[in-house]
Amino acid sequence: MPNLDEEQFQPIDLQALLDAPRSIHKPRVLMLYGSLRERSYSRLATEEAARILRRLGAEVRIYNPSGLPLPDSTSVEHTKVKELRDLSIWSEAQVWCSPERHGAMTAIMKAQIDWLPLSLGGVRPTQGRTLAVMQVSGGSQSFNAVNQLRILGRWMRMVTIPNQSSVAKAFNEFDEAGRMKPSPYYNRIVDVMEELMKFTLLLRDRSAYLTSRYSERIESAEEVAKRVNQRSI
Numbered sequence: 001m002p003n004l005d006e007e008q009f010q011p012i013d014l015q016a017l018l019d020a021p022r023s024i025h026k027p028r029v030l031m032l033y034g035s036l037r038e039r040s041y042s043r044l045a046t047e048e049a050a051r052i053l054r055r056l057g058a059e060v061r062i063y064n065p066s067g068l069p070l071p072d073s074t075s076v077e078h079t080k081v082k083e084l085r086d087l088s089i090w091s092e093a094q095v096w097c098s099p100e101r102h103g104a105m106t107a108i109m110k111a112q113i114d115w116l117p118l119s120l121g122g123v124r125p126t127q128g129r130t131l132a133v134m135q136v137s138g139g140s141q142s143f144n145a146v147n148q149l150r151i152l153g154r155w156m157r158m159v160t161i162p163n164q165s166s167v168a169k170a171f172n173e174f175d176e177a178g179r180m181k182p183s184p185y186y187n188r189i190v191d192v193m194e195e196l197m198k199f200t201l202l203l204r205d206r207s208a209y210l211t212s213r214y215s216e217r218i219e220s221a222e223e224v225a226k227r228v229n230q231r232s233i
Contacts, residue, residue, distance in 0.1 A: 008217040013209065020205040026059040027200045030091035034098035034109030036066055039178070041136040041170035042109075045189065046097045048180045049134065049165075052193040053095075058200075063087055063112070071114040081115050088116050088125040092207075093200040094158070095193075097134035099170075100145040105135075109145075113152050127157040128207030132196040134165040134189070141168035157211065159203060163188075163195045 031050055033042040050060045068080040076082070088094070098109035116125050131153045135145035146164045153160040167173055167185045180186050203210065 136170035
């Protein structure tokens, strides 16, 4: 196979895949929601999911998008941008929950994701992390927002779990204290968080190996070769 770089084409390492040393710290989950309303149902659904994740043993941080500027409108050193990026690097899993507005995710949700680069120095803030997607709707059940979030998750090189949550007529699903009422919608959120934890525990210690790519190893090798050649000139 003359097209292959034999040094960078590696056999599957079963030990790295199946016998990776296991982390003992709590899974680290970052949660993003997509509305700034005082009674934001995407925030309430996120907070309900966070309670479930904590019961399952996760360490959870919820990012508040209030004050986050529009993408590219200011420096990446902006406090809210830096906070978001630092939390993404800290995380091993993420939950994205958006309202559906005009048949799509909200601009607030998209802005948060747009501030997360594919690579930041030598670090990829989202690559290899597990992701669960959720949405809330004001009308009948829809899956437009979660479908879009799935596309973004794939683009950001995340492992998006199969299950998802879509809460229809969200204004009926929460009590005055902001707690979610018992319902099949609540049960589905439990399902999704449970699945996210399972996938995160399964994958987090193998993330670096699972996301190691032949094409990127070749690129890295070529860059090293160029540096060596430059030194020899």
